[in-house]
Amino acid sequence: MTTRNLTTIGFDADDTLWHNERFFRFTEARFAELLAPHAEGHDVAARLLDAERRNLAFYGYGIKGFTLSMIETAIELTERRVPAAVIETILDWGREMLHHPVETLPHVLETLEALDATHRLVLVTKGDLFDQERKLAASGLGEWFDAIEIVSDKTADTYARIFARHGDGAGHAMMVGNSLKSDIVPALQAGAWAVHVPHDLTWVLEHAEEPKDAPRYRAIVDLSELLPIVAEIG
Numbered sequence: 001m002t003t004r005n006l007t008t009i010g011f012d013a014d015d016t017l018w019h020n021e022r023f024f025r026f027t028e029a030r031f032a033e034l035l036a037p038h039a040e041g042h043d044v045a046a047r048l049l050d051a052e053r054r055n056l057a058f059y060g061y062g063i064k065g066f067t068l069s070m071i072e073t074a075i076e077l078t079e080r081r082v083p084a085a086v087i088e089t090i091l092d093w094g095r096e097m098l099h100h101p102v103e104t105l106p107h108v109l110e111t112l113e114a115l116d117a118t119h120r121l122v123l124v125t126k127g128d129l130f131d132q133e134r135k136l137a138a139s140g141l142g143e144w145f146d147a148i149e150i151v152s153d154k155t156a157d158t159y160a161r162i163f164a165r166h167g168d169g170a171g172h173a174m175m176v177g178n179s180l181k182s183d184i185v186p187a188l189q190a191g192a193w194a195v196h197v198p199h200d201l202t203w204v205l206e207h208a209e210e211p212k213d214a215p216r217y218r219a220i221v222d223l224s225e226l227l228p229i230v231a232e233i234g
Contacts, residue, residue, distance in 0.1 A: 005234045006193065008167030009115055010159070011145075012177030013125035013132065018104045018139055021201040024066060027093050031070050034089060039077040048073045053205060060152050062128035067094030098131055102138040105199075107223040112144040114227055122147045122166050124175065126154055126182065154182040156189035163192060174233070176226065181208035188214050195220060195229060 014020035032044040039047075051069040059065030070090045074082045115121060123145045125132050132150045136142050147166040151158055163173035174193040177183025185208050187194040193216040211217050218229050 004172065006119065006172055006174055006230060008120040008122060008163055008173040009230070010122045010124040010162065010173060010175045010187070010192075011112075012175075012179065012183045013123055013135065014127065015178045015199040015202065016105070016176065016183070016197055017108050017123075017141060018102050018135065020135075021199065021203055023097050023100045024203070025201060027066075027070075027097060030093065031073075031090070034086060035074060035077060038074075038082065038086070042077050044073070044077065047077060049204065051076075056205075060128070061126050062131055063094055063097045064128055064131075067091065067097075070094075098134075102135050104139055104141070105223070108141070111223045111226055112141060115230065116144050119230070120146045120167050122149060122162060124149045124151065124154070124159075124162060126151050154186055156186045159187045159190035159192055163190070174230070176223075178202055179206040179208075180210060181206045184208070184217065185211060188216055192216065193218070193233060195226060197221075197223060197226075 011017060028045060028048065031048065035044050048069060051073045052066065055065055055069050055072070059068055067090060070093075071087055074086055074090065112121065121144055123136065127150070129150050136148065142148070149162050159173075159175060160170050163170040167173050170187075170191040174195060175183055175187035176195045176197060178197050178199040179202060180196060184194040184196050188211055194214075196210070196217070196219045198219075210219070220226060220229065
């Protein structure tokens with residue numbers, strides 16, 4: 001049995017290792033402009049968010065579900081009179097998002113390189129399988145991870161299972177990510193350490209109350225501050 005406090009470190013992908021939400025925000029703004037002539041008096045962004053919230057249970061997280069939610073919103077706001085050209089444009093935007101470039105965030109590469117020598121590293125991300133695999137390949141970061149877990153959702157059970165499979169259990173693991181709801185709170189519930197790395201853009205459905213009083217919770221400005229925390233835990 002390990003005598004080290006921390007042996008395994010999990011990393012979220014979207015908006016922790018590379019930019020992602022910016023592409024959703026950009027497309028959402030274009031969608032509101034596209035629908036403006038057909039949706040007078042409606043808050044397009046609010047209606048789209050309602051559709052996304054409803055559809056998570058059916059389509060999961062990611063670009064495909066977002067695209068279908070845009071189509072559903074367009075149908076609803078136009079009372080089923082949405083022009084075919086509008087649907088075609090939405091589909092084009094979805095395909096465009098599925099090919100967006102991958103831009104890693106600051107301090108990612110040097111942090112992974114340093115930790116790879118001392119800890120098991122696991123990528124824990126949710127979303128569409130094909131898109132997450134594409135982004136990981138394009139990022140060039142795959143070589144630093146001992147395991148890749150692409151999951152439908154992130155819960156305490158998810159983390160308990162992953163850290164048992166790829167490490168010494170959640171008690172000897174840490175999760176690092178930008179989402180309080182998905183990366184931090186459930187990891188703490190599983191018994192792991194959790195480090196919040198906030199991103200300027202975080203989807204509203206990923207918001208949660210910060211667990212400031214949790215003894216295994218840490219917050220940092222960016223990944224350049226992670227190594228001292230790992231060393232402190234030991």
